[in-house]
Every structure is written in C-alpha cells, then in structure tokens.
Amino acid sequence: MASFLIVDEDRNFREALAIALRLEGHAASAVGDAESARTRLAAGPVDCCLVDAHLRGADGLLEAACRAGARAFATGPYPDLLAAAAARHPHAGMLAKPLRASELEACLSGAARAAG
Numbered sequence: 001m002a003s004f005l006i007v008d009e010d011r012n013f014r015e016a017l018a019i020a021l022r023l024e025g026h027a028a029s030a031v032g033d034a035e036s037a038r039t040r041l042a043a044g045p046v047d048c049c050l051v052d053a054h055l056r057g058a059d060g061l062l063e064a065a066c067r068a069g070a071r072a073f074a075t076g077p078y079p080d081l082l083a084a085a086a087a088r089h090p091h092a093g094m095l096a097k098p099l100r101a102s103e104l105e106a107c108l109s110g111a112a113r114a115a116g
Helices: 011-023 034-043 058-067 079-088 101-115
Strands: 003-007 027-031 048-052 071-076 093-096
Touching: 003 011, 003 034, 003 058, 011 027, 011 101, 027 034, 034 048, 034 058, 048 058, 048 101, 058 071, 058 079, 071 079, 071 101, 079 093, 093 101
Parallel strands: 003 027, 003 048, 048 071, 071 093
Antiparallel strands: none
C-alpha cells in the first residue's frame, strides 16, 4: 500500500482524509503547516503529498515534495486557485475540494501506471 502526507490547515479535512486512507490500508500522516510537512518529508519517503493551495508555503512545499520523490497534488475549492497552482507547478496534480480518499488513491495509482 501507499504512504500519504496530507497538509492542510483544516484539521477536520486532513484528519478525515487520513483516517479514510488508513481504513483502506495505507499509511497516512496529517499535518497543518508547511514546516511540519517538511519535517515529515525529511523523515522518510512518502508516495503522495497532498497540499492545500491556500497554505502558507504551499509553493515551496509542492516543490520539496517533488524533489523528495513524492507524487505531489495541490487541492483547493476554487478552480481559479487550482489553475494558478497548476501554472506554477506543472509536475503537480490538481484535485478540487471536496475530495474523497478514493479520488486521491485513483490519481496516485494512475500516475504509477503512467510511469510504469
């Protein structure tokens, strides 16, 4: 199974998503800020890092996640916010909120198939 890092200031969102991923058999960490996320990325590899595009330091964190070998995704509730993030981070995926764990899993497995 895959390992996920969920980075979002909204505690309810990040914890609910992490719990749903764990119930599917994945390892999932959930943090509320970029500094904590960088610490988690430094502790060992993760397969997928989901970052709220509104988060302070989101741009640097998306870059750090890609450098660490994680499949990076930005998330947010507004199409224009995600379009701007996509323009800045062409290697990151974009997922609109609200989203389900199954959507994140599908994106990660689709990326693995494309790479393989």
